[in-house]
Amino acid sequence: xxxxxxxxxxxxxxDCHQAVEFLPxxxxxxxxxxxxxxxxxxxxxxxxxxxxxxETVEAWGLATRHIPSLALAEFALGVAxxxxxxxxIERHLAACPxxxxxxxLIQSDGVxxxxxxRTRRPxxxxxxxQLPAWREWALAAAVAGVLATGGWTLLRLGxxxxxxxxxxxxxxxxxxxxxLGPPRSEPPRAxxxxxxxxxxxxxxxxxxxxxxxxxxxxx
Amino acid sequence: MSDDARTIARLLAGDAETVELTRSWIRSAFxxxxxxxxxxxxxxxxxxxxxxxxxxxxxxxxxxxxLSTYVRTYVHHxxxxxxxxxxxxxWLSIDDLDLPSHSPSPLEQLAExxxxxxxxxxxxxxxxxxxxxxxxxxxxxxxREMSRRLGVGEGALRARVLRxxxxxxxxxxxxxxxxxxxxxxxxxx
Numbered sequence: 015x016x017x018x019x020x021x022x023x024x025x026x027x028x029d030c031h032q033a034v035e036f037l038p039x040x041x042x043x044x045x046x047x048x049x050x051x052x053x054x055x056x057x058x059x060x061x062x063x064x065x066x067x068x069e070t071v072e073a074w075g076l077a078t079r080h081i082p083s084l085a086l087a088e089f090a091l092g093v094a095x096x097x098x099x100x101x102x103i104e105r106h107l108a109a110c111p112x113x114x115x116x117x118x119l120i121q122s123d124g125v126x127x128x129x130x131x132r133t134r135r136p137x138x139x140x141x142x143x144q145l146p147a148w149r150e151w152a153l154a155a156a157v158a159g160v161l162a163t164g165g166w167t168l169l170r171l172g173x174x175x176x177x178x179x180x181x182x183x184x185x186x187x188x189x190x191x192x193x194l195g196p197p198r199s200e201p202p203r204a205x206x207x208x209x210x211x212x213x214x215x216x217x218x219x220x221x222x223x224x225x226x227x228x229x230x231x232x233x
Numbered sequence: 234m235s236d237d238a239r240t241i242a243r244l245l246a247g248d249a250e251t252v253e254l255t256r257s258w259i260r261s262a263f264x265x266x267x268x269x270x271x272x273x274x275x276x277x278x279x280x281x282x283x284x285x286x287x288x289x290x291x292x293x294x295x296x297x298x299x300l301s302t303y304v305r306t307y308v309h310h311x312x313x314x315x316x317x318x319x320x321x322x323x324w325l326s327i328d329d330l331d332l333p334s335h336s337p338s339p340l341e342q343l344a345e346x347x348x349x350x351x352x353x354x355x356x357x358x359x360x361x362x363x364x365x366x367x368x369x370x371x372x373x374x375x376x377r378e379m380s381r382r383l384g385v386g387e388g389a390l391r392a393r394v395l396r397x398x399x400x401x402x403x404x405x406x407x408x409x410x411x412x413x414x415x416x417x418x419x420x421x422x
Contacts, residue, residue, distance in 0.1 A: 035391035036376075038398065044375040073401040077359065077367035079352035083317070087309035093298040097346045098353075106353050109364060112371075116316070119265040120309040 028056050033063045037070040081106055081113050090120040237300040241289050255282065258301050262308035270315055281311055320372075355404045363397035370394070 028036075033056045039045050040053050057063050080086075081103055085095035089103050107114050234242075243251035259278055263270075270277065285307055288294060294303055337345065356364065369379045380390045 035395055038370050038394050039376050042370045042373050044373050046375075069402060070398055073398040074367075074370075076352045076355045076401045076405055077363070077397075078371045079349060079356070080317075081353070082349060083313035084306070084310040086313060087306040090309065091298070091302050091306050093302060093306060097342075098349065102350065102353055105357050109357055109361075112368065116313050120313070123262050123264045123305070123309070 028052050030056075030060060030063055033057065033060065034066045037063075037067050038074070040067070041070055041074050080110065080116075083116075086113065086116060087120055090117050237296070240300055241294070245286065245290055252282075255285070255304060258304040259308050262305040263312070266312045266316070269319075270312060273315060277311060277315065281308055284311075351405060351408055354408055355401055358404050359397070359401065362393070363400060366394050366397050 033053055036045065036049065036053055040050065045053065057067060081089075082097055085098045085103065088095040089100060094100070095103065107117060240251055240254070244255055256278065259281055263274055263278075267274065285304060288307075294300070298306070359367075366379070369382070374382075376387055376390060380387045383390060385393070
């Protein structure tokens with residue numbers, strides 16, 4: 015707690031120990047006016063604490079940097095990001111609810127793309143993402159809207175392999191697509207965000223699945 | 234010529250139907266942001282269309298995806314950036330807009346990528362309790378509010394944050410430190 019005001023001069027003097035401790039709240043802009051003024055006055059007069067401020071800003075820059083928005087959007091939409099590799103992105107997503115929330119936003123735009131792989135590709139890079147229950151209904155509503163307007167390939171709702179999961183599978187009338195295989199039964203990934211999963215590259219077809227979990231609260 | 238190449242050519246020629254198609258892609262990708270960026274979407278649409286046109290004219294579309302996916306990716310990138318800027322309570326001026334014609338040099342891009350990579354590694358290696366403290370700071374919470382939410386005294390909270398600050402810098406030093414097996418090698422004394 016900041017020391018009491020000096021009634022005679024109406025200033026609040028703080029020492030270096032206090033100043034250093036309050037620096038993160040100076041950086042995040044949440045100090046009250048009097049506290050802010052007292053700290054800035056101290057920094058004006060103390061070179062050592064100005065150095066501590068520099069370190070606080072550096073640490074802030076390290077701890078609050080997130081996945082660049084372009085890389086996040088590319089990752090979400092199935093495009094290999096140029097600036098960061100997918101493994102780094104996935105590791106950060108596992109630790110950062112804020113980036114997971116943004117990923118969920120991107121993946122909930124309601125547009126499901128069916129891109130046809132015309133050449134055989136290895137199945138090595140598969141990304142599975144999950145939707146919480148409320149997004150399940152949002153996605154189902156978006157898909158129903160897409161079907162109603164026509165011009166999209168047929169979607170076939172498959173049986174849920176477990177009480178908490180559901181699947182959407184693309185039909186076999188995609189141009190160049192081959193018949194679908196059985197639903198996957200791998201365990202879900204750790205982070206629960208919205209999205210679709212692309213598979214089946216080895217067969218030259220694209221199967222789009224959405225698996226739903228109920229754990230993640232809405233943003 | 235592929236469909237996308239035809240669409241790009243028509244868009245750059247100003248074909249009204251193609252411009253409207255592009256706008257429809259932009260608007261559909263706006264859906265998740267309608268509530269939070271409601272007042273800004275009209276301006277954003279114009280800004281995005283302009284920047285996309287400039288990017289396509291400058292041949293920056295690398296065809297790693299379809300054109301519609303490229304447009305959607307760009308829309309999400311801009312909207313996420315706008316949300317992040319709003320959360321920091323910063324206001325972008327026209328001079329701060331990252332227009333394609335002012336894209337950073339390859340060296341600047343490389344340096345920025347490296348900084349991001351290091352920061353993300355530091356973040357991964359931090360303890361969850363430190364990450365939580367930084368998240369709360371990033372949200373702009375006062376120390377009293379953080380102390381209340383965490384159920385710790387204000388003094389203890391400030392000491393924890395100071396330790397986390399030092400830990401972040403220590404982790405960065407560790408990332409840049411040479412590997413142990415280089416010490417004492419014939420080339421070093």
